[in-house]
Each structure stands twice: as C-alpha cells, then as structure tokens.
Amino acid sequence: MGQPETGPWNDASLSVDQRVEALLGRMTLEEKVSQLGSHWEMRQEEESQGEVAPMEEAMSSGKLPFAEEILNGEGHLTRTYGTTPVSVAEGAKDLRERQAAIMASNRFGIPAIAHEECLTGYTAYQATVYPTSLAWGATFNPELIQEMAAAIGRDMGATGVHQGLAPVLDVVRDPRWGRVEETIGEDPYVIGTLATAYVRGLQSAGVIATLKHFAGYAASRGARNHAPVHMGRRELLDLIFFPFEMALREGQVGSVMNSYSDLDGEAPAASKWLLTDVLRQEWGFQGTVVADYWSVAFLEKMHRVAADQEEAARLAISAGLDIELPHTGGYRTLAAQVREDRLEEAVLDRSVRRVLTQKVKLGMLEPGWEPEIDEAVDLDSDANRALARRVAQQSLVLLKNNGTLPLDPSAAGRVAVLGPSADDPRTMMGCYSFPNHVLAKYPAGTFPHKGIGVPMPSILDALRERLSHVTHEAGCPIVEYDDANIAGAANAAAEADLAVVTVGDLAGMFGAGTSGEGCDVEDLKLPGAQQELVEAVLATGTPTVLVVISGRPYALGEVADRCAAIVQGFFPGEEGGPALADLLTGAVEPTGRLPIGVPARPGGQPTGYIAAPLGQNSQGVSNLDPTPLYPFGHGLSYSAVHYTDFQLESAELAVDGSVNVSATVHNTGRRPAAEVVQLYFGDRHAQVARPVRQLLSYARVELAPGASKKVTFWVHADRFAFSGVDYTRIVEPGIIDLWIGPSAGDLPLAGEINLVGETRRVNGPRILVTPAHII
Structure with missing residues (x-):
C-alpha cells in the first residue's frame, strides 16, 4: 500500500482525544469496522491437535484467511504465542511479520493489539507457571499478587503483547463448577481486592488487564459450564457486581469481557443493561469490552436471540460490546448494515473510538512504530521461579x-x-x-x-x-x-x-x-x-x-x-x-x-x-446441613494466635460517616506466624433478608514469637450499603453486628454499632475498600 497516510493522529503533542477524532474522521466504514475484529491464525501443527473448544468449527464458519482479513486493518491479533509451543524467537518472527502485514494493508499504518491469556502466568511455551487464581485467594496478600502480576506483565510486554485476558472475578456459588480453579473464591471483597491488585500489577507493565466474565458466569444452573443463570437481581447487584466495580474504580482496568451464560434469559453479549448502563453510565468505565471467544456467534447459534450473524453483530455492538474475538465473524457485516440504515454510524464510531484510544495510549500510532520484542527474555527466569515459590x-x-x-x-x-x-x-x-x-x-x-x-x-x-x-x-x-x-x-x-x-x-x-x-x-x-x-x-x-x-x-x-x-x-x-x-x-x-x-x-x-x-443450617426444618467442614477464612499456623481487646471508636455511626474498629492479636507460641485477621459484619434487621455475616475486611499480620500487634480497620458506612426493596442502593439505620476472628466460623471478638440518621441513597462512586492499619 506504500507509505501510510499521516496526520494529526500521529502528533504526540496533541491530546489523545484530538488524535483519535482526527483519525476517526478520515476513516471509511470498512476501515472503522476492521478495528473491531481479530484474527487467530492456526498453524498446521495446531490444527492437527483438534479443536480448541467444542463447536469451534461451527462458530468459525465465517473466518477469512489472514491476507483477506487485514485488507483494511485489524483490531486485535489472537494468541500468537499462546496456542502452539513456539520459542520467543519463533513467536516474535511471526508477530513482527503479521504486524508488518497489517500496517501495510491499511491506509494509516495502524497495527493490531496482540492479546494472550495470563491467568496462571503468561500462557506461552516455557513461561513460568504461577499458582492459579484460587491460590491467590488463599494468600490473602494483595501486595504479593500485584508483584506477581507485574512480573507476568513484564514478560508479556517483552514479547510484544499488549493485552492479557485476566483476571477472573466470578464469585463462586457452586463449587461443582469446573472453572472454580480460575476464580479467586467465594467472597466478593477478597476477590475484589486481589483482582484489583492483579490489575494494577499487570497494567504497571504496560499490559491491559481484562476483567472476566461479566457477569454471573459462576452461578450457572447445576454448575454446568455455559448453563443459564437464574438469580435474583439483588444477588447480582450486591454480590456478583462488587468485585468488578472495585477493580474498575480502584484499579482503572482497561478492558472487560462478557460472560457466556444467559442471565434470566438475557445474553450478556447483547445486554445494554450490563455493558452500557452498568459498566459505563453507572461505573464510568472508559475502556473496551471484548467478546469472550465466539460469544457473538453464540447469540445466533446458542442463545437464539438473533436470527443470523448480522443481527448478532448488531445486537452486540449496540449493547456496548466493542471487539469480536477470537476472530472477525458477524462484525464484518457492520459496514453494510450502516449503509443500509440498520445501524447508526454513531454506534459504530463509539466502539472504534474506544479501540483507537487504547492504541494511541499504547503508542501504536507513533511514526515508525514496530513491535518491541526482547528475544533474549527468559520467560522462566530464576526471579520468576523464586516469586512463584513465594506465592x-x-x-x-x-x-x-x-x-x-x-x-x-x-x-x-x-x-x-x-x-x-x-x-x-x-x-x-x-x-x-x-x-x-x-x-x-x-x-x-x-x-x-x-x-x-x-x-x-x-x-x-x-x-x-x-x-x-x-x-x-x-x-x-x-x-x-x-x-x-x-x-x-x-x-x-x-x-x-x-x-x-x-x-x-x-x-x-x-x-x-x-x-x-x-x-x-x-x-x-x-x-x-x-x-x-x-x-x-x-x-x-x-x-x-x-x-x-x-x-x-x-x-x-x-x-x-x-x-x-x-x-x-x-x-x-x-x-x-x-x-x-x-x-x-x-x-x-x-x-x-x-x-x-x-x-x-x-x-x-x-x-x-x-x-x-x-x-444457613435450619436446625431441623431441613435434614440437610450446609455448614462447611472447614469454613471460609480457615487456616492453621504452627504457632498459637489469640485475639483480645475489641474496640469501637464510637457506639454510633452516621449513615454517611466512618468509624475505626480494632483488635489486638498475640502470638503466644514459639514459631513465627502470619495471621489473617478478619472483620465481619451482619445487618441485624433490614427491609430485605441480608447475609448473617459477611467479610468486611482483612489484614495479614506478621507476628514474631511472643509478639502482639494492634489492627485497626477504617470502616465507612458505604460498606453497609445494599439493594433495598426497590433495588435502590441504600444505607439503612439500625444495628450492625461486628466480629473479628480467624475465620467465618471462629469469631471470638464481637461488638455492635448503631447506624443513625435517615435512610441514605448511595448513588455514583462509593467507598469500596476498608483499609487496615497495623501497629
């Protein structure tokens, strides 16, 4: 195609928005649509190993050869390193060649965002395999998980990768579900704090993190993969959404991926409520929404909410799903749909603007851009292994x-x-x-x-x-x-x-x-x-x-x-x-x-x-007792730790106020200990049925033999908010029970606080974190 057309979009002295709008204004419909798809090139040896997932062939029926796919550019490149055992040098050669071809095939020389999986480390040949997400949850150590994610991000960035498809923020509701290992556990606060730490770590290395799967995926009927989710909206709002909101607001995550399962019949890939009303209008999300693989095709072939792939694409992009993965299918029809007045060009522009914004921020529109790849990088370095050992x-x-x-x-x-x-x-x-x-x-x-x-x-x-x-x-x-x-x-x-x-x-x-x-x-x-x-x-x-x-x-x-x-x-x-x-x-x-x-x-x-x-256990009303053998938060030390001196700064708390809650932990044994001090709360009476107890915060406390430390939690009334009878989020006056101890089933310290004032609506940004101070 010759030299790319240059313009204000290449001028780093201009704002990101100015550069994006200048480029968007020059693009044809086909050039815009090209930014919303991806390509997954299967090598011969990959194809010989069979399908990556069930029904892959049916879902991939519209896939084009690479040379045809990239004629007007490309939004993403799918898993160049992650689906076949290639060395860094082999993967780098392939990635460079593909990026060069993409840049040469579109007027503006725009490269593609390369994405990979990174849930247990960089999913690439001979890369460090870190503990899986459920193990992160067991550490109760956000700082360590952030350090691990930064190391993963550095390795990905060193091989020319821009986006990682992790972490998973699904809240486990039935442990029979196969993907429990990919989750961080059953508590939204632990999930939120650790996932936010992972996001911060990965993005500190210049790699975009991706929250998945939004939303409700882990609550499928019968714990079957992809099965429908039937839960009350209050459970969705108060439990399932919480970690996503935290990682978005606190971690400033760059991307979100939809869930496969339908929510009371509504497919998330086509849900304006999820992808626009909640994510963007309520939470202020500015990044991209990427499709879980083939979920646009699912709208026609599995959910049956679309008659064909054209309608599936129109539903998805209108709902707020920006990028079709793992390769372009129905989204290829979007240019024609705009021309035929079946889709407003403003809807198309909205998604293209988000993709181009990410590319500008990644420096991908700078003159002379090419993949920065360190072919000498050791993806399983001694430092990585030492970090994996600590986790x-x-x-x-x-x-x-x-x-x-x-x-x-x-x-x-x-x-x-x-x-x-x-x-x-x-x-x-x-x-x-x-x-x-x-x-x-x-x-x-x-x-x-x-x-x-x-x-x-x-x-x-x-x-x-x-x-x-x-x-x-x-x-x-x-x-x-x-x-x-x-x-x-x-x-x-x-x-x-x-x-x-x-x-x-x-x-x-x-x-x-x-x-x-x-x-x-x-x-x-x-x-x-x-x-x-x-x-x-x-x-x-x-x-x-x-x-x-x-x-x-x-x-x-x-x-x-x-x-x-x-x-x-x-x-x-x-x-x-x-x-x-x-x-x-x-x-x-x-x-x-x-x-x-x-x-x-x-x-x-x-x-x-x-x-x-x-x-909870119904004391004979049912013969089935759901009480666990070992409760959430449980874990022993080789030493003995005792809890004393529960203190509340005040007996009352305004519905918009804050209070300090503290306790002292003592290591009375002969060995060091790292105690996870856990603060729980329960709403004694409320206008809807509330959890008997729920984790409010935690703190990992290092204790030498014979040592004592005081842990003080700063608690804002926003942390007691819930969805009321009319689904409005409120803080309601009344008695809140508080407990401190080593697990949800062992809470030796207790107190109560009286929330006072009129019922308060909690709109917009709110306090999501309950920090701890240790002395």
Missing part, C-alpha cells in the same frame, strides 16, 4: 494438625508418599497453564521436563530431597476409576512410620480432566478411586497426612477426623512441590487461608458462607 508457599492452607507437622527431617523415619498427585507435576497446574492448556494435546514425551516444557519438581521429588527414607506408590489414577493398585499403596503405608497421601485434580479442558473449563462434576467426592485410596491408608493405622491439590474444594468429612493433618493446595504452580515440602518440614510457616469453604459431605452443597438466615 505457592503463602497459598498452602493447613486445615488440621494434631502435632504431626512440621516433620523433623532427621527424625521422620520411614515415610510413604502415596497418591496420584505425588509424582505428576501436571497436577500442580490449572487448566490455563500452557502445559495443561496446550502441551497436553501432544504425545507424551514430545517436550522436555516430563513433557511440560519447564522444570517442575513433583511433591515426591521435593520430599526425597528433604527426607531420608521415602517410598512411593501412586495407588490409583485421578481421572479414571481404577482401584487395582490401592492394596499396594496400603501395604506401603502399613510398613511406614508416616503416610503422606496426595489426592486431588488433574486440570484439563472440556472433560479432559477433573477440573477446568468444561470439567464440571456431579458431586464433591474426590475423583476416581481416591476416596477409597484414602480410606485404605487410614485403615492401616499409620499416622496420615492428607494433601489435597485441587481446583475446587472436595468433601473431607468422612476422613478428616482420622487424619493426623490435612493440607489444602489450589494448583500451586511449578514450584508447588518444593513449596509443599517446605511447609511439611517447617522450612516455612503455614499462612494460607481458605478462599472458599471445604464441605463436609459431597452432596447438598452450600451456596457459600454469604447467605441469609434461610441459607
């Missing part, structure tokens, strides 16, 4: 301990390390890790390091480094039911002084594992024959440490009383094995806390600890 260590939760832990390596005796997770490093990673997401499709042994591409010591490897006398039997697989080798594992336990039994999940996609996207379950019994394995080992009488490495909580009520200790890990990543060995042997202190409760029984799942009185 893994802080994410492991000690659920029970009768004094067996920590193990003394010099006196541990004979240790039988049993179970299918012990020597399979894939069990340390989530479904969006590159080894499980991509490499699992290739024949075993195709890639180095046991086929997973990066060095990943197993639990067995790590324990053998620390303990002198270790034997091993797998006992059974994870995915299939096979109990043939359980007797051998039980014999090994009987001959040992201690048994460490490792059970849990193997993450996969669409039924290829026991956890992950499309890997939903009927109940919360351990997969395969693992329950039988645990029972057989316990029957030997050998003291048993149960280690659960999983993507969701599993019911442990039938075995917990007989275990000497129980440790829960949520896919702790490539350094998970060494981190677990560190915890078991006392090299580090157990500091993780449950971001989601562990159930007692496999059926009758609770909907989470945040429930009104009728959602």
Whole structure:
C-alpha cells in the first residue's frame, strides 16, 4: 500500500482525544469496522491437535484467511504465542511479520493489539507457571499478587503483547463448577481486592488487564459450564457486581469481557443493561469490552436471540460490546448494515473510538512504530521461579494438625508418599497453564521436563530431597476409576512410620480432566478411586497426612477426623512441590487461608458462607446441613494466635460517616506466624433478608514469637450499603453486628454499632475498600 497516510493522529503533542477524532474522521466504514475484529491464525501443527473448544468449527464458519482479513486493518491479533509451543524467537518472527502485514494493508499504518491469556502466568511455551487464581485467594496478600502480576506483565510486554485476558472475578456459588480453579473464591471483597491488585500489577507493565466474565458466569444452573443463570437481581447487584466495580474504580482496568451464560434469559453479549448502563453510565468505565471467544456467534447459534450473524453483530455492538474475538465473524457485516440504515454510524464510531484510544495510549500510532520484542527474555527466569515459590508457599492452607507437622527431617523415619498427585507435576497446574492448556494435546514425551516444557519438581521429588527414607506408590489414577493398585499403596503405608497421601485434580479442558473449563462434576467426592485410596491408608493405622491439590474444594468429612493433618493446595504452580515440602518440614510457616469453604459431605452443597438466615443450617426444618467442614477464612499456623481487646471508636455511626474498629492479636507460641485477621459484619434487621455475616475486611499480620500487634480497620458506612426493596442502593439505620476472628466460623471478638440518621441513597462512586492499619 506504500507509505501510510499521516496526520494529526500521529502528533504526540496533541491530546489523545484530538488524535483519535482526527483519525476517526478520515476513516471509511470498512476501515472503522476492521478495528473491531481479530484474527487467530492456526498453524498446521495446531490444527492437527483438534479443536480448541467444542463447536469451534461451527462458530468459525465465517473466518477469512489472514491476507483477506487485514485488507483494511485489524483490531486485535489472537494468541500468537499462546496456542502452539513456539520459542520467543519463533513467536516474535511471526508477530513482527503479521504486524508488518497489517500496517501495510491499511491506509494509516495502524497495527493490531496482540492479546494472550495470563491467568496462571503468561500462557506461552516455557513461561513460568504461577499458582492459579484460587491460590491467590488463599494468600490473602494483595501486595504479593500485584508483584506477581507485574512480573507476568513484564514478560508479556517483552514479547510484544499488549493485552492479557485476566483476571477472573466470578464469585463462586457452586463449587461443582469446573472453572472454580480460575476464580479467586467465594467472597466478593477478597476477590475484589486481589483482582484489583492483579490489575494494577499487570497494567504497571504496560499490559491491559481484562476483567472476566461479566457477569454471573459462576452461578450457572447445576454448575454446568455455559448453563443459564437464574438469580435474583439483588444477588447480582450486591454480590456478583462488587468485585468488578472495585477493580474498575480502584484499579482503572482497561478492558472487560462478557460472560457466556444467559442471565434470566438475557445474553450478556447483547445486554445494554450490563455493558452500557452498568459498566459505563453507572461505573464510568472508559475502556473496551471484548467478546469472550465466539460469544457473538453464540447469540445466533446458542442463545437464539438473533436470527443470523448480522443481527448478532448488531445486537452486540449496540449493547456496548466493542471487539469480536477470537476472530472477525458477524462484525464484518457492520459496514453494510450502516449503509443500509440498520445501524447508526454513531454506534459504530463509539466502539472504534474506544479501540483507537487504547492504541494511541499504547503508542501504536507513533511514526515508525514496530513491535518491541526482547528475544533474549527468559520467560522462566530464576526471579520468576523464586516469586512463584513465594506465592505457592503463602497459598498452602493447613486445615488440621494434631502435632504431626512440621516433620523433623532427621527424625521422620520411614515415610510413604502415596497418591496420584505425588509424582505428576501436571497436577500442580490449572487448566490455563500452557502445559495443561496446550502441551497436553501432544504425545507424551514430545517436550522436555516430563513433557511440560519447564522444570517442575513433583511433591515426591521435593520430599526425597528433604527426607531420608521415602517410598512411593501412586495407588490409583485421578481421572479414571481404577482401584487395582490401592492394596499396594496400603501395604506401603502399613510398613511406614508416616503416610503422606496426595489426592486431588488433574486440570484439563472440556472433560479432559477433573477440573477446568468444561470439567464440571456431579458431586464433591474426590475423583476416581481416591476416596477409597484414602480410606485404605487410614485403615492401616499409620499416622496420615492428607494433601489435597485441587481446583475446587472436595468433601473431607468422612476422613478428616482420622487424619493426623490435612493440607489444602489450589494448583500451586511449578514450584508447588518444593513449596509443599517446605511447609511439611517447617522450612516455612503455614499462612494460607481458605478462599472458599471445604464441605463436609459431597452432596447438598452450600451456596457459600454469604447467605441469609434461610441459607444457613435450619436446625431441623431441613435434614440437610450446609455448614462447611472447614469454613471460609480457615487456616492453621504452627504457632498459637489469640485475639483480645475489641474496640469501637464510637457506639454510633452516621449513615454517611466512618468509624475505626480494632483488635489486638498475640502470638503466644514459639514459631513465627502470619495471621489473617478478619472483620465481619451482619445487618441485624433490614427491609430485605441480608447475609448473617459477611467479610468486611482483612489484614495479614506478621507476628514474631511472643509478639502482639494492634489492627485497626477504617470502616465507612458505604460498606453497609445494599439493594433495598426497590433495588435502590441504600444505607439503612439500625444495628450492625461486628466480629473479628480467624475465620467465618471462629469469631471470638464481637461488638455492635448503631447506624443513625435517615435512610441514605448511595448513588455514583462509593467507598469500596476498608483499609487496615497495623501497629
């Protein structure tokens, strides 16, 4: 096409808005539409591995070859590094060539935004695999998650990537859902604070973060992937929306992705209420809304709210969905629809303006722009691995301990390390890790390091480094039911002084594992024959440490009383094995806390600890008790921590005021501790049924042996707001109960405060954070 046409849009001395409007005013309809699509180029070896997702071929029926797709430019490039095992140099060559072709094919030389997945680290070959999102929740440490996200962002930015499709802010309502591992847990405040930290970290490296999935995806009927969501609007407004609003207002996130599931029949990809009224008009969002892959096609083929792809595209862009991913389909028809007066050009311009604004801010319209790629970048550097180790260590939760832990390596005796997770490093990673997401499709042994591409010591490897006398039997697989080798594992336990039994999940996609996207379950019994394995080992009488490495909580009520200790890990990543060995042997202190409760029984799942009185144990009205075995926030230390001195600054609080609430925690043991001090509240009486208790804030407190620290929480009345009978957000006068303790089920300190004044409407921006001060 020759030299690109230049103009004010290339002038960095002008404002972003001036540059965007100048360029928008010069573009044809086809050039505008080109900015709202993407291209996903499948290499030959990728296509040979089969579909990325079910119905992919049907959803991709309108896909054009790359050369035709980019004739007037391109908005995005989909996963250049993330869908096949390429080196940085190979991916860089491909990305440079594609960007050059795109720039040469449009009049203005506009490049495309390159996006990748980054939920458990950069989803690229031989990149660091960090703990998955549920493990972030277990750290209760926003500063650490921000540090991790910044490291991920730097690696992505070094390879020419502009946008990451993370974090996931879905609030878990049923742990049988396969994507629980991708969430941060069941509490909106923990999700909001940790997701906001992730957003800040990723965007500090110049990579746009993407909140997903807006909204309600994790509350699907029967916990089935993509199933309809039927919940009251109040639950949506007060529980599901909260973390999204926090990450948007507090984190200034650059992008949001829609949910697949319909909300009471309304498809989010076509919901003006969600994508415009709430996101933009109520919350003031200025970034882009990107489609979850093929969700525009879903409007016709799955939701059936559109007769064809033209109508699907018109519905989506009119609702506020700016960019169609993973490739352009129905959006290609938008230029013709404007010409035929079926779509106002102003609607098209609105979305194009948002895309161009991002590109200007990213410096992509500067003269001479080309991808900045450091081909020498080490995507699994020593610094990354050390950071992954710290996150893994802080994410492991000690659920029970009768004094067996920590193990003394010099006196541990004979240790039988049993179970299918012990020597399979894939069990340390989530479904969006590159080894499980991509490499699992290739024949075993195709890639180095046991086929997973990066060095990943197993639990067995790590324990053998620390303990002198270790034997091993797998006992059974994870995915299939096979109990043939359980007797051998039980014999090994009987001959040992201690048994460490490792059970849990193997993450996969669409039924290829026991956890992950499309890997939903009927109940919360351990997969395969693992329950039988645990029972057989316990029957030997050998003291048993149960280690659960999983993507969701599993019911442990039938075995917990007989275990000497129980440790829960949520896919702790490539350094998970060494981190677990560190915890078991006392090299580090157990500091993780449950971001989601562990159930007692496999059926009758609770909907989470945040429930009104009728959602709690009904004391005989129903024979089913939803009380968890281990509640939200639970986690033990190797030391003893006591709570004293609950203080309220005032007995009354104006409905628009603030108050300080404090307590003192004491480490009375002989080892250091990191206590997660948790502040809960309950609305004693309200015009609608309210949760019995809900987390208001938390603080991670480092305590040396014998040390005490005072934790003071600054609480604004906005934090007590809820949707009233008419769905208006209000702060209502009345008594608020307050509790402080180590978990939702253990709250030794209590008080109450009287909210005074007239009922106050809370419109517009509000206080979303309850900060803590520690002295």
